[in-house]
Amino acid sequence: xxxxxxxxxxxxxxxxxxxxxxxxxxxxxxxxxxxxxxxxxxxxxxxxxxxxxxxxxxxxxxxxxxxxxxxxxxxxxxxxxxxxxxxxxxxxxxxxxxxxxxxxxxxxxxxxxxxxxxxxxxxxxxxxxxxxxxxxxxxxxxxxxxxxxxxxxxxxxxxxxxxxxxxxxxxxxxxxxxxxxxxxxxxxxxxxxxxxxxxxxxxxxxxxxxxxxxxxxxxxxxxxxxxxxxxxxxxxxxxxxxxxxxxxxxxxxxxxxxxxxxxxxxxxxxxxxxxxxxxxxxxxxxxxxxxxxxxxxxxxxxxxxxxxxxxxxxxxxxxxxxxxxxxxxxxxxxxxxxxxxxxxxxxxxxxxxxxxxxxxxxxxxxxxxxxxxxxxxxxxxxxxxxxxxxxxxxxxxxxxxxxxxxxxx
Amino acid sequence: xxxxxxxxxxxxxxxxxxxxxxxxxxxxxxxxxxxxxxxxxxxxxxxxxxxxxxxxxxxxxxxxxxxxxxxxxxxxxxxxxxxxxxxxxxxxxxxxxxxxxxxxx
Numbered sequence: 001x002x003x004x005x006x007x008x009x010x011x012x013x014x015x016x017x018x019x020x021x022x023x024x025x026x027x028x029x030x031x032x033x034x035x036x037x038x039x040x041x042x043x044x045x046x047x048x049x050x051x052x053x054x055x056x057x058x059x060x061x062x063x064x065x066x067x068x069x070x071x072x073x074x075x076x077x078x079x080x081x082x083x084x085x086x087x088x089x090x091x092x093x094x095x096x097x098x099x100x101x102x103x104x105x106x107x108x109x110x111x112x113x114x115x116x117x118x119x120x121x122x123x124x125x126x127x128x129x130x131x132x133x134x135x136x137x138x139x140x141x142x143x144x145x146x147x148x149x150x151x152x153x154x155x156x157x158x159x160x161x162x163x164x165x166x167x168x169x170x171x172x173x174x175x176x177x178x179x180x181x182x183x184x185x186x187x188x189x190x191x192x193x194x195x196x197x198x199x200x201x202x203x204x205x206x207x208x209x210x211x212x213x214x215x216x217x218x219x220x221x222x223x224x225x226x227x228x229x230x231x232x233x234x235x236x237x238x239x240x241x242x243x244x245x246x247x248x249x250x251x252x253x254x255x256x257x258x259x260x261x262x263x264x265x266x267x268x269x270x271x272x273x274x275x276x277x278x279x280x281x282x283x284x285x286x287x288x289x290x291x292x293x294x295x296x297x298x299x300x301x302x303x304x305x306x307x308x309x310x311x312x313x314x315x316x317x318x319x320x321x322x323x324x325x326x327x328x329x330x331x332x333x334x335x336x337x338x339x340x341x342x343x344x345x346x347x348x349x350x351x352x353x354x355x356x357x358x359x360x361x362x363x364x365x366x367x368x369x370x371x372x373x374x375x376x377x378x379x380x381x382x383x384x385x386x387x388x389x390x391x392x393x394x395x396x397x398x399x400x401x402x403x404x405x406x407x408x409x
Numbered sequence: 410x411x412x413x414x415x416x417x418x419x420x421x422x423x424x425x426x427x428x429x430x431x432x433x434x435x436x437x438x439x440x441x442x443x444x445x446x447x448x449x450x451x452x453x454x455x456x457x458x459x460x461x462x463x464x465x466x467x468x469x470x471x472x473x474x475x476x477x478x479x480x481x482x483x484x485x486x487x488x489x490x491x492x493x494x495x496x497x498x499x500x501x502x503x504x505x506x507x508x509x510x511x512x513x514x
Contacts, residue, residue: 016490042491061491294477297490321475328475372463375474379465404425 002028003099009106010034013273015061016300022070046132047156083248102307109238109274138231141165146229150177154235159324169200255289260313272299292320332382333364360390412513429462447501449510455494
């Protein structure tokens with residue numbers, strides 16, 4: 001008898017997987033379990049446009065009507081507390097026990113916590129729509145916002161807070177912002193854009209103590225002086241949600257370890273999105289974990305195909321973007337695989353850095369510019385990376401050579 | 410009454426490429442296919458209102474520059490997540506080296 005498909009985690013990845021199962025013609029039961037009270041929704045706007053809107057709108061991946069029409073049973077506000085692998089059963093926090101033929105863990109990630117006790121109230125994290133609503137209430141002209149961590153979420157939030165007139169200070173422990181995965185040349189442009197908009201960025205600053213007296217937050221920097229704010233938002237990275245998988249005895253390796261087909265160490269359980277680490281063939285099988293919207297979406301769809309037996313390997317090139325003020329950054333590939341860089345100017349201050357491996361393979365492209373100026377060429381670079389192409393550096397650097405022509409070569 | 414509007418010169422768009430065209434407070438995307446035919450659609454992606462003309466054309470697909478939503482620009486058909494709403498298309502003809510788009514009736 002068909003037990004059906006169960007998906008734990010109703011974010012981008014889980015939501016897409018549920019929809020994909022139906023698009024692929026699967027007609028058994030599909031159960032999508034999420035611990036938030038909302039429909040599956042897109043998270044990227046939370047630190048961007050949704051934060052600037054007067055009343056942040058939830059951008060649902062599928063409406064209630066669509067879920068109903070496709071017979072996707074969406075269970076919200078519940079946790080999955082255990083997996084009985086032998087019986088193919090998941091136990092939920094209300095005691096219910098959906099059974100599965102195949103199970104997908106799309107449990108995502110949660111903000112890394114600052115290792116200091118007693119932080120709540122005015123020290124917050126951004127992950128969910130409800131987090132965004134709570135932060136939004138503090139973003140107004142004259143309010144002081146401290147952002148701990150100069151990564152993407154913190155910087156996008158800084159840009160949103162400035163648009164709403166708040167006074168913003170970003171505190172980064174590393175010597176520069178965006179240390180992880182973003183070339184210094186591009187991070188510098190983003191740094192300058194923030195300073196031009198009036199954001200105060202403090203790099204190389206450790207935090208000695210944080211005191212929240214209920215009316216304001218006082219952040220004592222290791223270097224000596226204090227930052228006082230009405231709200232502190234902490235954005236120091238994310239950690240994969242692996243507890244359920246670990247307790248079920250699945251192999252964990254910087255996330256739930258899966259093979260190229262997104263299968264965990266149990267052949268009937270898959271994992272996808274932020275929560276899993278997987279091998280990337282284009283980088284010699286290097287195991288990576290990505291916290292990125294497109295990856296969540298692609299892996300959700302791929303997991304659905306493989307739950308139905310497609311046996312297809314993940315082959316997508318990592319890709320992400322960030323919007324801050326009028327600037328868009330896009331990065332395809334893993335820039336730390338590169339040994340040399342070729343720069344290509346695109347006009348209007350936009351440029352792309354091509355990262356080449358020692359053997360000449362294009363392994364990443366990092367672009368920044370106004371609007372969507374870099375999008376098309378980063379997309380073409382992504383295709384070259386997927387092909388493991390070795391384009392001539394002179395051609396990559398020349399404005400007169402079209403990237404599309406290199407793809408055909 | 411048909412309303413043909415001049416969008417650009419036929420040579421303004423490369424083969425397998427796209428150009429933005431604004432008219433009457435609206436924005437459109439005009440395409441030239443690899444086999445040298447012209448097409449037109451609404452200019453903004455149905456997902457998050459991004460200008461498609463900044464995107465990449467491959468064969469008969471336009472890909473949104475922001476979130477890689479894909480459409481067949483010849484038919485307007487959405488081709489998978491994150492886009493689910495089709496693009497509106499408009500008749501196009503080339504006359505005396507000009508690309509004309511029929512926007513109204």
